[in-house]
Each structure stands twice: as C-alpha cells, then as structure tokens.
Amino acid sequence: MKTKELICVSCPIGCAVTVTLDDNNEVVSVTGNTCKRGDSYARQECTHPERMLTSTVKVIGSRLPVVPVKSAKPVPKELLLDCMQEINRVTVQAPVHIGDVVLANILNTGVDIVATNNA
Amino acid sequence: MLQYDLVVVGGGPAGMAAALQAHEDGVEKILVLERADTLGGILEQCIHTGFGLHYFGEELSGPEYAARFSEALYKTNIDVKVDTMVLDISADNVVTAVNNFDGLLTVKAAAVVLAMGCRERPRGALSIAGSRASGIMTAGTAQKYVNIDGYMPGKTVVILGSGDIGLIMARRMTLEGAKVKAVCELMPYSGGLTRNIVQCLEDFGIPLRLSCTVIQTHGKERLEGVTVANVDEHLQPIPGTEEYIPCDTLMLSVGLIPENELSKSAGVALDPVTNGLVVDEYRETSKKGVFACGNVLQVHDLVDYVTEESKLAGAGAAKFIRGEKPAGGTVTTVGENGVRYVVPQRINRATDKDVKLYFRVGRVLENVTLTVTCGEETLISRKKRKMTPGEMEYVTLKASVLEKLPEDAKLVVSTKEA
Known part of the structure; x- marks a missing residue:
C-alpha cells in the first residue's frame, strides 16, 4: 500500500486529494476531493496520466520559420520529452494547413501530431 | 477621407469578435485595423491548448481559436488592413492611421470599437x-x-x-x-x-x-x-x-497593462483599478459611439470571456449606428470587501437583456458569501468555496431585476468570509 498526494485541477478550488494504491498500483481509495470530478481526475492521474503536447516544427517555404503543432489527443505523460525529440526531427514544406498531420502515430501511441496554424 | 460605419482598432480575438457581431447585426461598412502582419493578436503565439473550452466546447490552441474568427471574417465584406498602426482617434471619431501602402490614412467612423489589448509590465x-x-x-x-x-x-x-x-x-x-x-x-x-x-x-x-x-x-x-x-x-x-x-x-x-494610450488621447474615461475603461453593459465608454472590449477594457484570463464581451461591444456598436442604443446608464456598480473592481461600471436599467457583472477579488478567499446589494436590498447571494485573484468571476443580473431598480441605484458586489 502507498499513497499519492495530488492537487485536483478540475476547478479553481484545487482540492488536495490523497489516493491510496495497492501493490499492483490499483486505486484503493480517493479522499480529500469534494466532488465526483475530483475522484475521476485522481484515478486517471494515478493510473495513466495523459497530457496534451504542443510545440512547433520547422517549416520551409513559409514567411515564418516554424509552424505550431499539437498532439491530436493527449499522450502518456511519461512520453512527453521523448515525443519532443521526435517532433524536433520533423521539417515540413509549406503550404501547411490547420489539421495537417505532420507526424503520424508518434512513438506508436496511436496519436498524430497535427499543425495548429497555416504556414 | 474614408468613411466607415464602424472602425475596429485591433484585430485580435476581441476586435475580430466585435467586427463579426456588428456584421451579423447588419452593420454594412466595417474596417478592422491591425498593427501586426496577421489577424489573431496574442493568440498567434499562444500555441498551448485550453482555449475555447467554454465558447466552443473544444480544447483548441491559440492559433486554432483565432483562425475560427479570422476565417469567418475573411468570408464577409469586412475590410481588414494589417501592418497598420492607429495613431489617433479624434473627438469626432476620425481615426488616423499609418501603413506602408496607404501612407497616412484618415477614416471617419460613425462608431469605434477599441480592442488594442494589453502589454506586459x-x-x-x-x-x-x-x-x-x-x-x-x-x-x-x-x-x-x-x-x-x-x-x-x-x-x-x-x-x-x-x-x-x-x-x-x-x-x-x-x-x-x-x-x-x-x-x-x-x-x-x-x-x-x-x-x-x-x-x-x-x-x-x-x-x-x-x-x-x-x-x-x-x-x-x-x-x-x-x-x-x-x-x-x-x-x-x-x-x-x-x-x-x-x-x-x-x-x-x-502583470499586464491595458494599452490605452489611444483611449486617453480620444478623451475616454479610465478606471483607476483596472487601468481599463469605464463602460456600460454594451461596453460603450464614456464617449458616445466609442466601445471597448477585451484586454484593453479589463485583463482576462480566458479568451472565451473576451469573445463574449466583444460580441456585446459589436452588438452595442450596431445598435448605436442604427440609433437604437439608449444612452446614459445611470445605475453604477462598485466592488467592496475584497472585490477589486466590477465591469461594467454603469448599466442602463432599461436594458433589453440580462447583464453579467465581471469582477476579481484582491486576495485568496475561502468559504465566501458573495452578494450583490442595492441599498438595504440583497439582489443576489451566492456561496463560494474559494475565490482567487487569478480567476475572473461573474454574476448575472436579470433584466427583470434591473428594471425595478431606482434610477440612480448603486450596486455593490461584496464578499464576506465565514
């Protein structure tokens, strides 16, 4: 058994939530939250935390040197820095349109990296 | 001199939403003047996501949020001049601007929307x-x-x-x-x-x-x-x-400071707390026909609220141009006991819609009773677990409540900790 302390980000109150996990990292209990959203946030955060990743990639033939990109869906939190290494290797050719896939299925997560501006 | 019904100063989220709303409400000749080389304002560099959760129910990046408006705007007959710096707004709403293709430019406007945003300290x-x-x-x-x-x-x-x-x-x-x-x-x-x-x-x-x-x-x-x-x-x-x-x-x-040099030279009254402008429920300033929205009016934390506010300014400008906007909001608002400011500062009690009062608290407050009072009467009372200076809050005043207020009513938004 072990416990994890989290701050819930579901709303501005920011409850201090304590999650108790068993030896297989399964959630045993969630305390300190004051609503249901806190419970589901804490469970997600302790079992498979995910984050949206945004960055830029180099673009050739545009008025700007880089175009912004995002992960089309959240990626596992522990892969953020590895994903950045992949994204930093990408160069795209203008024209680029919002929603264009600049890197498909990053690190086999099933998530595409897509452009978020035109260039 | 060019003639326009509406000139919008600034093509960020505030200016774009105001221009689009005025267009939707039937204003025919609209000109948007933007200092940068594209529309979009600060959103262009805010590549992180989290924009649009309230307004679109989606989590967009800044450029994506801006593109929703700029693409809509370029489909209309609204004129846009980028790379254009507004230098002055005169007492009779003549806007003077400068750019590389027109040189010095003067535009006579029936109404003006100020949407210049803010800059960093x-x-x-x-x-x-x-x-x-x-x-x-x-x-x-x-x-x-x-x-x-x-x-x-x-x-x-x-x-x-x-x-x-x-x-x-x-x-x-x-x-x-x-x-x-x-x-x-x-x-x-x-x-x-x-x-x-x-x-x-x-x-x-x-x-x-x-x-x-x-x-x-x-x-x-x-x-x-x-x-x-x-x-x-x-x-x-x-x-x-x-x-x-x-x-x-x-x-x-x-910290951020509303960019109000133009407003000052135009002779528009400023609010000493927000460093923004004093406005009514349609975001009309102390000067007739001059409206304001977005970060030039009050610094926002969510662009979704900027859009909402700017649509009010656009709708107000359209009403003003049609000669339908009642002048002289006589009900005043004020923040007390931890509430730093309230926008709008003036409300016309004969307004045709519910009015949201936006405000911020000056410090972190817990277990708060938030009230809106008029004299002895409590119009709204709300319990809040926690309020922080970082999050703008609002309460909605019903039009039916407003119309019953005395002409020179003073509304006090106030907090009390348990």
Whole structure:
C-alpha cells in the first residue's frame, strides 16, 4: 500500500486529494476531493496520466520559420520529452494547413501530431 | 477621407469578435485595423491548448481559436488592413492611421470599437538592482521568440511572477531542453490557474517559490545569475534569506497593462483599478459611439470571456449606428470587501437583456458569501468555496431585476468570509 498526494485541477478550488494504491498500483481509495470530478481526475492521474503536447516544427517555404503543432489527443505523460525529440526531427514544406498531420502515430501511441496554424 | 460605419482598432480575438457581431447585426461598412502582419493578436503565439473550452466546447490552441474568427471574417465584406498602426482617434471619431501602402490614412467612423489589448509590465516597472545585461525579458517576448521565430532565448532560466504566461513558458522552455531553475512569486499565492501550476511546474519538477522575489541581476553583457530573497508580509525582502541562482535568462511575468494610450488621447474615461475603461453593459465608454472590449477594457484570463464581451461591444456598436442604443446608464456598480473592481461600471436599467457583472477579488478567499446589494436590498447571494485573484468571476443580473431598480441605484458586489 502507498499513497499519492495530488492537487485536483478540475476547478479553481484545487482540492488536495490523497489516493491510496495497492501493490499492483490499483486505486484503493480517493479522499480529500469534494466532488465526483475530483475522484475521476485522481484515478486517471494515478493510473495513466495523459497530457496534451504542443510545440512547433520547422517549416520551409513559409514567411515564418516554424509552424505550431499539437498532439491530436493527449499522450502518456511519461512520453512527453521523448515525443519532443521526435517532433524536433520533423521539417515540413509549406503550404501547411490547420489539421495537417505532420507526424503520424508518434512513438506508436496511436496519436498524430497535427499543425495548429497555416504556414 | 474614408468613411466607415464602424472602425475596429485591433484585430485580435476581441476586435475580430466585435467586427463579426456588428456584421451579423447588419452593420454594412466595417474596417478592422491591425498593427501586426496577421489577424489573431496574442493568440498567434499562444500555441498551448485550453482555449475555447467554454465558447466552443473544444480544447483548441491559440492559433486554432483565432483562425475560427479570422476565417469567418475573411468570408464577409469586412475590410481588414494589417501592418497598420492607429495613431489617433479624434473627438469626432476620425481615426488616423499609418501603413506602408496607404501612407497616412484618415477614416471617419460613425462608431469605434477599441480592442488594442494589453502589454506586459516590463523590468523597468520593478526595482531590481543590476545592469542591463541581455537575457532579461518578459515571458511574452520569450514566447514570441520560441513559438513564432523558432529561436531559443536561453538555456538556464529563472522566472519571476507566476502569472499564466510565466507558467506556460516554464513548460515550453523545459520541453525545448532548457533548465528552468525556479519560478519566484512575490505574493503568498500564485496568480496563475491551478491547472497550469500542476501541468507546467509540478509535471516537470520546477519549484514554485512563494513570497520570494528577485532583488538583483548579475552579469554585464549577458545575464549570469540572479539573487532571490524571501519577502515578509509587507512584501519587503528579508535580510539573510538571499540566495544566488546562476542562470542566463530571467523571464518576467509580473502583470499586464491595458494599452490605452489611444483611449486617453480620444478623451475616454479610465478606471483607476483596472487601468481599463469605464463602460456600460454594451461596453460603450464614456464617449458616445466609442466601445471597448477585451484586454484593453479589463485583463482576462480566458479568451472565451473576451469573445463574449466583444460580441456585446459589436452588438452595442450596431445598435448605436442604427440609433437604437439608449444612452446614459445611470445605475453604477462598485466592488467592496475584497472585490477589486466590477465591469461594467454603469448599466442602463432599461436594458433589453440580462447583464453579467465581471469582477476579481484582491486576495485568496475561502468559504465566501458573495452578494450583490442595492441599498438595504440583497439582489443576489451566492456561496463560494474559494475565490482567487487569478480567476475572473461573474454574476448575472436579470433584466427583470434591473428594471425595478431606482434610477440612480448603486450596486455593490461584496464578499464576506465565514
């Protein structure tokens, strides 16, 4: 058994939530939250935390040197820095349109990296 | 001289939403003047997501949110001039601007929407000892270097101020390989959203030092380090708590100032608390036919609220142009007991719709009773678990309540902690 302390980000109150996990990292209990959203946030955060990743990639033939990109869906939190290494290797050719896939299925997560501006 | 029904000064989220709303409401000749080379304003460099959760029910990046409006705008007959700097707005609404293709430009406008946004407080506004080494910049400037110019401004970073831009840049610099050593915040609480503290700092193990400030910068040509110190309850550095942190970059996220030079020369009344403008429920300023919205009016934390506010300004301008907008809001609003300010400051009690009162509190409050009162009468009473200066709040006043108020009613938005 072990416990994890989290701050819930579901709303501005920011409850201090304590999650108790068993030896297989399964959630045993969630305390300190004051609503249901806190419970589901804490469970997600302790079992498979995910984050949206945004960055830029180099673009050739545009008025700007880089175009912004995002992960089309959240990626596992522990892969953020590895994903950045992949994204930093990408160069795209203008024209680029919002929603264009600049890197498909990053690190086999099933998530595409897509452009978020035109260039 | 050009003639337009409506001139919108600024093509960021506020200006675009106001122009589109006025167009939708039947205003025929609209001109948007934008200083930068594209529409979109600050959203163009805010490449992180989180925009549009309220307004679109989607989590968009800044450029995507801006594109929803700029694409809609370019489909209309609204005229847009980018790379165009407005120099003056005269007493009779003649807008003077300058650009490379028209030279000096004068436009007579029936109505004007001010949507110039805000700018960051610079180093000069703080008293930090040290020389003017390179590597000291506002967080927004650093954001432009990284996200628009594709240029990393430093390798080891200290951030002063825990506003949202500072927090977002802490994550951005870390993702791009820089080491962010600390975020120092003068106040005992952060001015940023909880989500950003967790996802921009805690995720990457970046320490947030509350009640701490930078008292000196070191280095002559390039920044070499900063001295930080804890502060007491009067925000004064405590002797003996100084600590030297080596770094090549200091980013400042220490507040935003509405960019109201044009408003001042146009003779529009300012609110000393917001440094923005005094407006009514349609965001008309003290000057007839001049409206304001977005960060030039009050600094927002969510662009969704900017859009909402700007649509009011656009609708108000359309009403004014048609001669249908009642003048002279006589009901006034004021914040007391922890409520720093209220927007709008004036309301016409014969208004045709419910009015949202936007406000901020001056410090962190817990277990609060929030009230809107008029004399002895309590119009709204609401319980709140927690309120923070970082989050703008609002309460909605029903039109049916407003119309029953006396002509010179004074509405007080106030808080009381249990």
